[in-house]
Amino acid sequence: MTRSKARGYHHGDLREALVASGRKLVEEKGIRGFTLRECARRAEVSHAAPAHHFASMDDLLAELVRRGFAELTASMTTEAERVAEDEPAARLVGLGVGYMAFAAANPTLFQLMFSREANHIEAKAGDEGAASLRRLLAAVLDDVLLEASDDVRQQAADFAWATMHGFIILVLEGEIGGRDSSRALKARGLAALAAMAETVARFARP
Amino acid sequence: MTRSKARGYHHGDLREALVASGRKLVEEKGIRGFTLRECARRAEVSHAAPAHHFASMDDLLAELVRRGFAELTASMTTEAERVAEDEPAARLVGLGVGYMAFAAANPTLFQLMFSREANHIEAKAGDEGAASLRRLLAAVLDDVLLEASDDVRQQAADFAWATMHGFIILVLEGEIGGRDSSRALKARGLAALAAMAETVARFARP
DNA sequence: TCGCAATCTTGACGTTGGAAAGAGGCCAAA
DNA sequence: TTTGGCCTCTTTCCAACGTCAAGATTGCGA
Structure with missing residues (x-):
């Protein structure tokens, strides 16, 4: 689709x-620095064309959020599927790895997806995406929890989601591992995910 | 300081x-809806007076963030101090309760404090506040972990912070407990905090 | 081929954050 | 007490923004 200069x-x-x-x-530019006019400019189109x-x-941002959620769950699925079916706890960790990988690759979009603005603005935009994410998490958790109430x-779902979300958000914010190397940071993330998975596993047998 | 209409x-x-x-x-109005001019308007002052x-x-927002962090740590301290000194795990939970209470009472400010924008904009504004929060958390954790590496x-600090932060953020976002009663939500929060404290306690004896 | 509807441009309006310049008032030095 | 200076606040102006309305251009189906 490489549009050359010669477009009509x-x-x-x-x-x-x-x-x-x-x-x-x-x-x-960040969420606040985002501008519809700049968007149009980069698409080499007049400022009113996007309408x-x-x-x-907000409609455009909603579309970004929608696609973000699709990619997020895809990233989680991909990582989880690298793990054998019969290691449910490891699959749970994989879910977290995919979650954090997407967030690290798209930090601002990720924040937008979970920002207060988004929730009000897009109404149902992120809801579908979040719902499928929830289903994915529940499915993997089922294999860990077996017959739990x-x-x-x-x-378990609350706890798992909260841990992975909180960790990566704090990392993106610089609150965790401010000047750590990328390697060291990944290790810290994996440690948190491992502790989370272990705790979840403990939920299964009280 | 009740300024009457008659101010000079x-x-x-x-x-x-x-x-x-x-x-x-x-x-x-949310972060994106925030306006300096509206601020001035409400203070019954011309739009250029704030300068x-x-x-x-961003300077004004930075000040809001600074005070937010002070209040956040104060709220955590207050809750932690309601618990006896010799119950370190319960104090850790208290910290989390204070954390979530502040976030629930000031949802948008809380998001601003941990938003990507804030980090870039205020540079060092939130850093001091976050540092004292980190110290507070470390102090309470010390009593749980005793002689750990x-x-x-x-x-443990990563994990504790990540759990409480992630949980309350997801609640504010409506991703957790969308239509739960406030009571039920608090119970879910406490369950998450309890699981977190238990996990942290397990860090002490591997 | 023709006409219409979709797409894009131009121009305008009201609002924003910020800069510049002037008006007003407080306070300390004389 | 008077006066000068400085801080506070107002007014005015600017570029940029999102959105709306009108006009220009084009592709596509009848």
């Missing part, structure tokens, strides 16, 4: 171009 | 008034 009046695939430039822009593809700026299942 | 050309304590209205505004007290909008101490 019509862009061809402006919607995708806006999503692409928007995604870069979010990471470059025909996204009703508002619903209460325990819920507690 | 000078405000008297504009700085504090801006901090106060700014804080309300953040919670009302003499805060170099920029520095590595274990670090892992």
Whole structure:
């Protein structure tokens, strides 16, 4: 789709171009620095062109969030599937690795996905994505917990999600491992995930 | 300080008034909806008046973050001190309760304190606050871990902070306990904190 | 081939953060 | 007490923003 300089009046695939430039822009300028006009500029299009593809700026951000959740769950699935089926605890750790890998690769988008703004703005945008993430987590947890009560299942899910989310957020924020090497940071992350998985496993046999 | 309508050309304590209205505004409108001019409006002052007290909008936000961290650690300390000295694990849970209580009472400010924007914008603003929070956590953890290696101490601190942070963030985001009652939510939070404290205690004896 | 609807541009409006310049008031030095 | 200086606040202006309305251009189906 390498549009050369010679494009006509019509862009061809402006919607995708806006999503692409928007995604870069979010990471470059941050959530508050994000600008619809700059997005249009990078797609080499007038400032009002986006209106025909996204009703508002929040609409574009909502699309970014939607795709972010899809990629996040994909990343989790990929990592979990590198582990044998009969090692459920390790699969749980894999889920966490995929979670953190996506967040580390897309720090600002990740924050946007879980930001208070997003929740209000996109209404149902992130909800579907979050729901499928929840299902994925529940499925893997099922193999760890076997026959546990619903209460325990819920507690385990809360705990697992909270640990992996909290850890990577604090890392992205510089609160954890401020000047650690990338290697050392990964080790710290794995340690946290291992402790989490062990605790979850303990939920199964009280 | 109840300024009546009859104030002269000078405000008297504009700085504090801006901090106060700014804080309300953040919670009302969210981070992206925050506006310096609206802040000034609420302090009944012209839109350029804030410039003499805060170099920029980010400067005002930085001050909000600074005070937020002070209050956060205060809330944690208060809750921890309700627990007897000789129950270190319970004190750790108390820390988490204080943490979550502040976050629940100031959801948007809390997000701002840990937002990617904040980190870049305020540079050192949140750093001091975060450092004292880290010290507080380390002190309480010391009583749980007794003579553990520095590595274990670090892992325990990572884990404890990650769990309480992740849980409350996911709650504020509606990802955990979307339609639970406040009571039920607190129970889920306490369960997560208890699991965290137990895990940390296990760090002490491997 | 023609006409229409979708796409894109241009221009405008109200709002924002910030800079510049002037008005007003407080306080310390004389 | 007067006066000068400095801090505070206001007014005015600017570029940039999101959004809306109108017009230009184009591709596509009838």
